[in-house]
Amino acid sequence: MPITTAAARPDTAPVLSPAALDAACCAALKHEADAWPKPGLVTPVDPGSHRDMNYASFVDSIAALRGYFAEIAEAGARGARYAELQVIAIAAEARMMAATRGANTHRGAIFNLGLLAAAAAWRAAHPSPAPVRCGALVARLWGPAIAASRRAAPTSHGQAVWQQFAAGGARAQAAGGFPAVYRLGLPALQALLAEGIEEDTALIGTLMTLMAHLDDTNLLWRGGDAGLADVQAAARAFLHAGGVRRPDWREALIDMHGWMVARRLSPGGSADLVAATWLVHRLDGA
Numbered sequence: 001m002p003i004t005t006a007a008a009r010p011d012t013a014p015v016l017s018p019a020a021l022d023a024a025c026c027a028a029l030k031h032e033a034d035a036w037p038k039p040g041l042v043t044p045v046d047p048g049s050h051r052d053m054n055y056a057s058f059v060d061s062i063a064a065l066r067g068y069f070a071e072i073a074e075a076g077a078r079g080a081r082y083a084e085l086q087v088i089a090i091a092a093e094a095r096m097m098a099a100t101r102g103a104n105t106h107r108g109a110i111f112n113l114g115l116l117a118a119a120a121a122w123r124a125a126h127p128s129p130a131p132v133r134c135g136a137l138v139a140r141l142w143g144p145a146i147a148a149s150r151r152a153a154p155t156s157h158g159q160a161v162w163q164q165f166a167a168g169g170a171r172a173q174a175a176g177g178f179p180a181v182y183r184l185g186l187p188a189l190q191a192l193l194a195e196g197i198e199e200d201t202a203l204i205g206t207l208m209t210l211m212a213h214l215d216d217t218n219l220l221w222r223g224g225d226a227g228l229a230d231v232q233a234a235a236r237a238f239l240h241a242g243g244v245r246r247p248d249w250r251e252a253l254i255d256m257h258g259w260m261v262a263r264r265l266s267p268g269g270s271a272d273l274v275a276a277t278w279l280v281h282r283l284d285g286a
């Protein structure tokens with residue numbers, strides 16, 4: 001499914017059925033998994049900073065998630081409360097865990113892409129002359145409940161990082177309408193595509209833009225403040241030197257991959273938001 005290059009405009013947004021949303025979400029996850037090189041992350045070439053999962057885990061995980069995005073989209077279309085979406089998402093997480101023998105390949109994506117698919121389906125069921133972007137709809141429809149769910153949440157890495165570093169992570173992104181996707185990821189992706197850069201390379205450029213700024217709770221969990229700061233500084237230096245426009249960009253990222261793997265650093269939250277960016281580029285019009 002190719003993506004196009006013009007600016008995102010909700011008034012030209014395509015209306016996708018739950019089945020088409022499901023296909024789009026799975027395609028977003030596949031594009032992210034396939035892209036190489038991605039510092040610290042799993043690619044078809046190696047498992048990066050992960051010992052419990054590899055590229056095959058991602059392929060199996062995506063297969064196990066087929067149908068989930070249609071299910072949560074149908075719930076979104078009928079105006080389901082956040083608690084109802086949670087039931088659907090928790091069941092999908094269990095299928096992911098079974099397919100990967102206990103590895104957390106897509107927890108963030110189940111959350112982020114699931115909410116965006118639910119919002120897209122709600123928008124399709126409630127036509128308006130001035131439709132809003134999916135991220136803003138997530139914030140409007142479910143933001144308060146997402147923010148409140150932190151207080152009731154059981155222990156998670158994200159929760160521990162929030163307590164230690166006050167980094168909002170996945171919940172803050174979703175409750176705020178995905179500011180990193182709309183202010184960082186999407187402009188980066190669309191600028192690169194508009195220059196004629198091929199899609200896989202543009203997704204890597206998008207990843208580096210997100211890594212340069214995002215409070216990625218995976219980096220904080222594994223590397224603390226120093227791990228996050230070092231990765232952000234390296235991503236910024238890469239972008240400053242031309243990013244994926246420089247001829248030796250792959251070598252630069254392979255080098256970064258080396259030291260990130262040595263320190264077990266993985267920007268899993270940024271990877272999830274690459275997939276979310278690909279998706280909203282499709283959902284919010286091109």
Ligand SMILES: CC(C)(COP(=O)(O)OP(=O)(O)OC[C@H]1O[C@@H](n2cnc3c(N)ncnc32)[C@H](O[C@H]2O[C@H](COP(=O)(O)OP(=O)(O)OP(=O)(O)O)[C@@H](O)[C@H]2O)[C@@H]1O)[C@@H](O)C(=O)NCCC(=O)NCCS
Nearest residue numbers: 089104105106107108156157158159169170215217268269
């Ligand atoms: C609602 C939840 C998503 C709550 O999230 P919480 O804030 O409590 O954090 P986590 O449960 O730890 O997971 C959040 C995942 O979100 C990704 N992420 C991280 N930073 C950001 C960010 N700034 N913006 C957006 N997204 C972000 C990230 O996902 C990736 O990390 C996975 C690996 O994570 P983890 O296992 O923690 O780390 P490892 O390093 O692998 O662990 P070790 O090997 O060291 O042991 C990776 O695969 C990506 O997916 C975070 O992991 C949620 O937890 C929840 O409640 N889920 C149930 C379903 C639900 O209710 N959904 C709501 C309805 S849709």
Ligand SMILES: Nc1ncnc2[nH]cnc12
Nearest residue numbers: 033041042105268271272
């Ligand atoms: N390619 C990837 N590697 C590791 N964690 C991830 N989370 C989402 N995509 C990922």
